[in-house]
Amino acid sequence: MLDEDQGLYTIGTVAELIEEHPETLRVWERNNLIHPERKGRQRRYSNNDIKRLQFIKYLIDQKGLNIAGARHIISMYSCWYNRNCKGGAYRNSPISVNESKACWKIQNTFCLIASDKAEMCNSCALLKSCQAGEECNIKDNG
Template sequence: MDVDQDTPLFAIAAAAELAELHPQTLRQYDRLGLVEPTRTAGKSRRYSLRDVAQLREIARLSAEGVSLEGIRRVLSLENEVRALQQRVRELESALADALLQQPGRRVFASGVTGEVVPMRAGTRSERRDQVVVWRPWGPPPDL
């Protein structure tokens, strides 16, 4: 069974034990906005695996002498980097899709039964009974 990193699983006592912190410390970090656990309908805190990892990172930075405000800034920058990396992946995917939609940019082969087999530009078909259709990158020549 796969568990999502963001699924709220742990009550405050369990999360505190996993993070090797006192539950009161977790409450303080919540009040300061360093970690924002999910709340149940009864308003009790539920921590995810990502929250526990973040609590451990806060404890590590604090032990190294970083102030709580400094920790807040580090976490903010790390979250920003993570969001930007996700956005880059989305844009790369969108760009790849857009390039495939441009006329003259698609390469494909025909299978034995006539099905279309998409291929990457510059690759050869694996089977010898396929026909590869190639289109030049530039505009079609005038005839």
């Protein structure tokens, strides 16, 4: 079974896949929008990283946000850096969804509504440190 958070792809491959310049991906990383795995000096992007990048691209290209706006939006996604994010659900699903908040992980789905506060990571130390610009040990948590 493939680990969706395992870094497999180089920056050049990912840039081609999402039709962006590699330097754009570096800029997004410097602005804490994405945190690819590192092997030595080389970035390795996972399948979930690609989904994150596609969502960032959507926010910037389709919604007209700048980097600060995109960073603000993704800060509201409690599962942005969470390895175990389940993704979203479709409208008219028996699962409760927030129809005003598109899910970053699965295109054309909506964020799940947390059934209790324990499911919301917006108060967890990992998310707070990432938002404060500190180093995020994302791959070690989850």
